[in-house]
Amino acid sequence: AQSVTQLDSHVSVSEGTPVLLRCNYSSSYSPSLFWYVQHPNKGLQLLLKYTSAATLVKGINGFEAEFKKSETSFHLTKPSAHMSDAAEYFCVCLYNFNKFYFGSGTKLNVKP
């Protein structure tokens, strides 16, 4: 069965410090994995995706994620948080070419 677990429902960082949002997946094969961001009152925007090419994936706005098969993880990182990064982040796994499973989301708070 496919599932996605986001380990932290809330993460709070200071502006300028690193961001780490954790995601673990459960899949019987190497999945396609995505991170989406949702700003208040906005739709879901794709940050980055992993589709079995390079394990370190670079996305928009300075975010990147590393696919680690041995740990079944796909954690999202950014070296230096900006105030504009405050949003909710969803880790998503694509199953069976058509069904996207969402994690429960992590709300990122950035303090000045």
Place this chain on the structure above:
Amino acid sequence: EPEVTQTPSHQVTQMGQEVILHCVPISNHLYFYWYRQILGQKVEFLVSFYNNEISEKSEIFDDQFSVERPDGSNFTLKIRSTKLEDSAMYFCASRPGQGVEKLFFGSGTQLSVL
């Protein structure tokens, strides 16, 4: 970048009433989806649609729900007799086709059932 458009942004209805949520997917996309997010909960898959028929649906998508692509551009979600627990943000999404795995989402319709 092209966008998926959803209307209305907010919909308030009485319990038992029918609602139709509207979506205009990106014009050359072939796969269409509805997801919902109840406040404080995760985004849940409702249904996927391809080639003018439902390709997959979740256990949430019962007989009260239906989808339609009436005119080749719109993709609607109908809830026949709304319940309080249908209150949620409903997201429409589309993607170009097999092999392209990026989902393009609309900004959502917030449905409130009173």
